[in-house]
Amino acid sequence: MDLLKDGKERFKDHWGMADRYSRKLMEVYHRLSDHHALRREGLLRVLDYAPGQLDAYLEYKSMVSPQEWPSERDYVLHRLREKGVDLKKIYAKENLSRELVAALQEDFNHWDLDTYEELLKDNFTDEMRDLLVRRVIEWAEHAGGRRHYVKIKEELGRIAKYPGGPSIVEELKEKWARKYKNRWAMVEELGLERD
Numbered sequence: 001m002d003l004l005k006d007g008k009e010r011f012k013d014h015w016g017m018a019d020r021y022s023r024k025l026m027e028v029y030h031r032l033s034d035h036h037a038l039r040r041e042g043l044l045r046v047l048d049y050a051p052g053q054l055d056a057y058l059e060y061k062s063m064v065s066p067q068e069w070p071s072e073r074d075y076v077l078h079r080l081r082e083k084g085v086d087l088k089k090i091y092a093k094e095n096l097s098r099e100l101v102a103a104l105q106e107d108f109n110h111w112d113l114d115t116y117e118e119l120l121k122d123n124f125t126d127e128m129r130d131l132l133v134r135r136v137i138e139w140a141e142h143a144g145g146r147r148h149y150v151k152i153k154e155e156l157g158r159i160a161k162y163p164g165g166p167s168i169v170e171e172l173k174e175k176w177a178r179k180y181k182n183r184w185a186m187v188e189e190l191g192l193e194r195d
Contacts, residue, residue, distance in 0.1 A: 004028065008049070019049040019056075039063045046076060052085035054093060088112060092119055101127050110135050121162075129162035133172070140176060140186075149189035156190070 008021040022045045029038035042060040050056035057076070064072050073094065080087055086107060091100035092115075101124050104112055113131055121128045136155040139148070156172070159165045177192040186192065 022049045047079050051080055051083055054089045057090055129165055132159050146185050149186045153190055
């Protein structure tokens with residue numbers, strides 16, 4: 001145990017190494033049935049050695065009683081937020097939809113929308129629509145080939161399925177017809193009407 005603790009301390013700045021030592025130490029605590037030490041190490045792992053990793057989080061959750069978990073979860077999430085950890089996977093797993101939407105809005109990543117749209121679109125319709133609009137606007141700012149514009153066209157179709165989406169799509173197309181009138185492939189693929 002002393003060697004594992006020493007290794008954890010020595011390699012604390014090397015991502016992944018301290019986590020490996022921590023996991024080995026947890027195995028030892030598990031074999032010794034030292035539940036207090038196991039839980040303490042599980043918390044260290046989720047906060048310091050593997051912050052934001054879903055497997056570490058779920059393993060720690062399994063060590064805490066269901067009665068204790070809500071307050072413990074809030075503590076863990078608060079500490080991870082302070083560290084600037086991406087918590088979207090954890091929010092999704094915990095069904096913390098409001099927090100997930102806020103994280104998507106704050107830490108905007110194009111591909112996260114595809115991952116979480118199904119989970120959020122029924123209860124956070126306007127928010128998801130607005131995030132998709134934000135994404136398609138960013139895509140349109142960059143010129144590309146026909147495949148790029150076909151992708152934008154598909155995204156507009158997706159937005160149009162949301163309440164209020166068809167009018168937003170029409171507004172975007174009108175703006176783009178003026179702004180990007182010299183992008184022939186875009187004009188053709190999106191059916192933009194040029195002046």
